[in-house]
Amino acid sequence: xxxxxxxxxxxxxxxxxxxxxxxxxxxxxxxxxxxxxxxxxxxxxxxxxxxxxxxxxxxxxxxxxxxxxxxxxxxxxxxxxxxxxxxxxxxxxxxxxxxxxxxxxxxxxxxxxxxxxxxxxxxxxxxxxxxxxxxxxxxxxxxxxxxxxxxxxxxxxxx
Numbered sequence: 253x254x255x256x257x258x259x260x261x262x263x264x265x266x267x268x269x270x271x272x273x274x275x276x277x278x279x280x281x282x283x284x285x286x287x288x289x290x291x292x293x294x295x296x297x298x299x300x301x302x303x304x305x306x307x308x309x310x311x312x313x314x315x316x317x318x319x320x321x322x323x324x325x326x327x328x329x330x331x332x333x334x335x336x337x338x339x340x341x342x343x344x345x346x347x348x349x350x351x352x353x354x355x356x357x358x359x360x361x362x363x364x365x366x367x368x369x370x371x372x373x374x375x376x377x378x379x380x381x382x383x384x385x386x387x388x389x390x391x392x393x394x395x396x397x398x399x400x401x402x403x404x405x406x407x408x409x410x411x
Contacts, residue, residue: 280314281306283394289401292322293344299334300341305366310396311352313363315371315382317405325405342367346408352397355380355390369408382406 278286281303285294293316297303306314322330333340345367353363353373358380362370371382380387385404392399 277393277395279307279396280310280312280394280399283392284314284316284399287392287401289318289320289389290316292319293317296333296340297344300337300344302341302344305348306396308396311350312366312397313349313351313353314397314399315347315349315385315387315402315406316392316399317347317385318388318401318403321385321402321404342408343405346371346406347402354398355387355400365408367408371406 281297284290284297284306297306306312333343346365346369348366349363349371350366355375355378358373358375360374361372363373364370374381380390380400382400382402383404383406385402385406387400388403389401392401
């Protein structure tokens with residue numbers, strides 16, 4: 253009996269430990285905020301007033317540029333975006349499409365963005381591209397959609 257009690261206690265503690273280390277499902281805004289490589293994206297989302305949109309029902313797909321991707325953007329461009337909230341919101345909205353598109357579901361073609369433009373999606377084997385960006389980390393699953401970390405900041409075409 254003592255061995256059985258020990259086994260039950262061990263099983264229960266392992267289950268509790270697994271629950272403690274696995275984050276609970278959360279909306280895109282919170283799921284993305286947990287990822288340290290997306291700190292610039294998360295800061296700009298908040299600055300542009302898009303946090304609530306990324307907490308809404310969805311489903312949405314977000315192509316989130318990594319911090320490294322933002323480092324490749326010229327400083328003058330980043331300063332201009334910081335000074336123009338409408339333009340910042342447009343650029344970030346260009347990274348968001350309606351619907352949940354997992355990497356495995358990507359089909360060659362285009363997708364309309366929340367900004368109003370279109371993104372070119374393609375897949376070759378396990379590689380997924382979005383315009384000129386490559387998905388570095390796919391399928392960050394959230395309660396209201398999915399996100400993919402990309403290696404470039406996508407810019408909407410000039411009108």
